[in-house]
Amino acid sequence: MTTGLPLLRLPYLVLMPVLEQMEFKERISLSILSKRARMFVKLLKMECEHINLKLEHDRIEMKLFFDNCRGFEIRTVKVFMYIDKYQRHNYHYDMSFSCCPGRLPPMDYVLPIMDVTHCKSIKQLTIAEVPQWDTLPLLAKLPKIDEVIVSSGWRFYTLSYEDSLEKEKQLLVILRTVLPVSSAVNFSHRFQNPNHLQEILKWNLDSLVLKQHPYKRFKTFSLNDLLVTNANALELHDVTLNVKDLNRFFKLWMKKMCNP
Incomplete structure (x- = not known):
């Protein structure tokens, strides 16, 4: 022995x-x-x-x-x-x-x-799927996070509309928790509720990137979405944007009638 x-x-x-x-x-x-x-x-x-x-x-x-x-x-x-x-x-x-x-x-x-x-x-915090356990105690203790990535691995196409909305609400809670230590967010997820996207657009971020979801495209990005966006840098990838709305936005921006 x-x-x-x-x-x-x-x-x-x-x-x-x-x-x-x-x-x-x-x-x-x-x-x-x-x-x-x-x-x-x-x-x-x-x-x-x-x-x-x-x-x-x-x-x-x-x-x-x-x-x-x-x-x-x-x-x-x-x-x-x-x-x-x-x-x-x-x-x-x-x-x-x-x-x-x-x-x-x-x-x-x-x-x-x-x-x-x-x-x-943390260089990157990737939310591949909303966890089934409470991660908020950990996330609240994390130091600086360079970039938060909400990946396209979410299988919302297998969920009901109500379940998708519940997942999005949980996602917003997670993002609000890490926002004080991170100011760059990268999304490749189409929100079921446009109000959820509007809330994120209003956050004071250094960088916000919206990319096409492999299964569902973003709805048309409207003039109102542009006007409420507070990110210093906004990137839209494969997102439908009306040219007329874009021209109106630039005119308002040049006249200093929107967020500079």
Whole structure:
């Protein structure tokens, strides 16, 4: 019968060389076990270039990009955090955690991993699908987010109109939560309720991008939509825009009769 090695009980001068020989994935796995483990792993200076987060129906996907790998061939690490008790397996997954009795909820691993990799911001937060669990406590704690992407992976064409509206309401709550730390939003989703789009257009954003949904095109972007838009930069991709309305908008803009 063998006993486990009490790793964290090793003297500091012995422990640190052992941690330095670990792979990136092993270090990250060790760091989430306890605050004391994270304290030692953090001393290894695993500086992450940037991090991308992706919210889906039953999981959070976290992708870490490393610039200085210090001899390691690995450049990226993917961490998948599932909300159910069943561990998912895929040969392309670098790391995965699932919700088990007595363990932290998977979303609670995001901030410790950011801390141990010395990453202060999120480059991209992708909402691939409105999660089925409450992500607001996590999103409220996230630091600066460079860009929020609402992807075209939503399967609204399989939902009823009422269910689609409910999903959109949940999406707006998520966006309101992250808006204070992000000012760039990229959409490839057609809103069922035009009032939901109007609300987003009124937000004070640095950048707003609207793209064609693969299954449904945006409705005509009207003069009123242009007039209420507060984003400093607005990009419309494959969105129907009436030329007459566009000319009227430019005339009002030149006369300083609309938002400059």
